[in-house]
Amino acid sequence: MTRSSPPTERVVAVLDFLVAHPGRRFGLSELARAVGLAKPTCLGIANELTRGGYLVLDPATKAYRLGPALIAAGRVAQQDFTAAALARRELAELSARYDTVGTASAVVGEQIMVLESSGPARAAATVKVGQTYPFAPPVGLMYVLWDGDRALDEWLARPPTLPSRTDRAHLRQVVTECRDRGYLVESLSPNGMRLHALMAGVAAYDLPAEVRDLVGEMVSSLGERVYLGADLAARRKHPVSLLAAPTFDADGRQELVLTLYVGAAITGAEIARRGDALVAAADAVTSQVSGRRPTGWR
Incomplete structure (x- = not known):
């Protein structure tokens, strides 16, 4: 039997959405709406992913895009x-x-x-x-x-x-x-x-x-x-x-x-x-x- 983790599922949903829209940037409201999250919940996830380098926040537009940490993770995963x-x-x-x-x-x-x-x-x-x-x-x-x-x-x-x-x-x-x-x-x-x-x-x-x-x-x-x-x-x-x-x-x-x-x-x-x-x-x-x-x- 497997167990699910709703908080983790929400993090995965944010990353999956951005991966599915390469080259695009999304503001917090748009991102939260797209993945079906409350804005405060989405903000907390986005902040943590940004601190880890998995997202990048544009200081001018306040829009999020995928970050460089995913490149390193992808290269390591690709070795397998x-x-x-x-x-x-x-x-x-x-x-x-x-x-x-x-x-x-x-x-x-x-x-x-x-x-x-x-x-x-x-x-x-x-x-x-x-x-x-x-x-x-x-x-x-x-x-x-x-x-x-x-x-x-x-x-x-x-x-x-x-x-x-x-x-x-x-x-x-x-x-x-x-x-x-x-x-x-x-x-x-x-x-x-x-x-x-x-x-x-x-x-x-x-x-x-x-x-x-x-x-x-x-x-x-x-x-x-x-x-x-x-x-x-x-x-x-x-x-x-x-x-x-x-x-x-x-x-x-x-x-x-x-x-x-x-x-x-x-x-x-x-x-x-x-x-x-x-x-x-x-x-x-x-x-x-x-x-x-x-x-x-x-």
Whole structure:
């Protein structure tokens, strides 16, 4: 069970708001109104963040902006996500080639977090760096899929965020095929897309009623949205949401998931081409961090 801290949540809300509006400055009244705080409460938070260098107060306009302390904190944090920084170039090349969004994400603490994103400007709002998702069944299979059976079993044992059922035989087939193929192909469905959008930024066990109602309308077997090899006829078109492939660290553990969004129906042959390109990009990141692919997997 996790505990929340409302005072801390208010501090995070102020920082998140300013991060979401880069280059802009906000007066106290505007800032308080934007984050839903009383003006005296917002002033106390802003004063402390300013003293710590996390905000800067313009003495002339009395407006706040992000401060230099965040730069130092960001640089230190980035050292723990070297692979994500290295993935940026690979993602940019894939995004340009296929005119779509590519991301690098990982499990950070108890949540899945988007660490890098690349793609055309019109799609910039599709997935944002820093966006989080719950990491518990039925969400997060691709983050343990290539990390060995122990990691998979530990994820399956987590309290589910949503009602789901486990068809062990089907899930084992999904795991085996994805490990052999080197990438995952997720099917595209209107309900699946709605569910993904609704769960963005939601804490693992604090899901709104709208999400639970939607799940009631969906078949929620683990791995059901993953295409198996027999489903992907080369000449026939298949509605695809995304492709995903892993990077590995020096111990052969899964580190990141690189994702290439599709959002359309494409042929099985085209899925294979994009999947191979994504695996090559993930392998390039693995090589740059001196990682290694587990023995026996593609």
